[in-house]
Amino acid sequence: MKLTLIFFLVGITILSAQADSVVWKHYGRGGIVIADTSSGGLGYYRINRRSETVFRDLRFFAFGLKNDAFIYIRYKSSDKYKTNSKFYRYTTTSYRKNTRAGVDLQYHFNQGFGIFLKEYKNGLMNLKKYSSGLVNLEIGHAYDMSNYLNETRKTSYVKTAVYWDHD
Numbered sequence: 649m650k651l652t653l654i655f656f657l658v659g660i661t662i663l664s665a666q667a668d669s670v671v672w673k674h675y676g677r678g679g680i681v682i683a684d685t686s687s688g689g690l691g692y693y694r695i696n697r698r699s700e701t702v703f704r705d706l707r708f709f710a711f712g713l714k715n716d717a718f719i720y721i722r723y724k725s726s727d728k729y730k731t732n733s734k735f736y737r738y739t740t741t742s743y744r745k746n747t748r749a750g751v752d753l754q755y756h757f758n759q760g761f762g763i764f765l766k767e768y769k770n771g772l773m774n775l776k777k778y779s780s781g782l783v784n785l786e787i788g789h790a791y792d793m794s795n796y797l798n799e800t801r802k803t804s805y806v807k808t809a810v811y812w813d814h815d
Contacts (some may be wrong), residue, residue, distance in 0.1 A: 673696055673698075674693070674694065675692075675695075676691075676693045677690075677691065677692040678690065678692075681711045681712075686716075688711060688713040688714065690709075690710065690711035691709070691711070692708070693708045694706070694707045700733075701727060701728040701730070702727055702728075703725070704723075704724075704725055705723070705724045707721070707722045708720070708721055716748035717745065717746075718744075718745070718746045720742065720743070720744045720745075721742060721744075722740065722741070722742040723740070723741050724738060724739070725738065725739050726739075726762070734763055734764050735761065735764075736761070736764075737760070737761055737762070738761075738788070739758070739759045740757070740758040740759070741756070741757050741758075742755075742756045743755055743756075751794070754792065754794055755792060755793045756790065756792040757791045758789070758790040758807055759788050760787050760789060760807070761786070761787060762785060762786040762787075763785050765783045765785055766783040782811070782812075783812050784810075784811050785809070785810050785811075786809045787806065787808045788806070788807055789804070
């Protein structure tokens with residue numbers, strides 16, 4: 649099941665490749681986790697691609713303790729509208745497993761629209777070569793299942809977010 653999910657997400661990433669950018673950047677981290685009286689390790693890996701009109705981002709995060717594990721996989725895809733580049737659409741899908749909290753598999757899907765409210769020079773993101781700071785607003789429809797393998801209860805709601813990127 650896990651291997652199938654990973655191949656599925658990697659396949660989506662490959663199929664969503666755009667001709668305007670084939671350069672993917674990747675980041676990785678590892679470390680040691682100490683919680684209560686147990687210890688273990690953690691890992692983080694992110695691969696993303698940005699251009700003037702496209703943003704693709706795939707993230708993996710996991711930690712393992714003596715008897716517990718947390719795994720998080722998230723994929724976000726955003727495209728600016730060609731008629732007005734201040735607006736964009738996005739889709740986010742994530743899976744989470746947390747044995748410490750008793751969640752076998754949580755599924756989350758979010759889809760909506762966003763707007764870039766302000767661009768300035770003192771930010772960390774680099775969507776344009778010379779302008780790096782952003783303030784943007786997103787609103788969309790979200791859907792999740794709290795414990796996908798053990799429950800049939802679904803949750804649907806409106807989700808909003810404001811992001812401010814400042815160095």
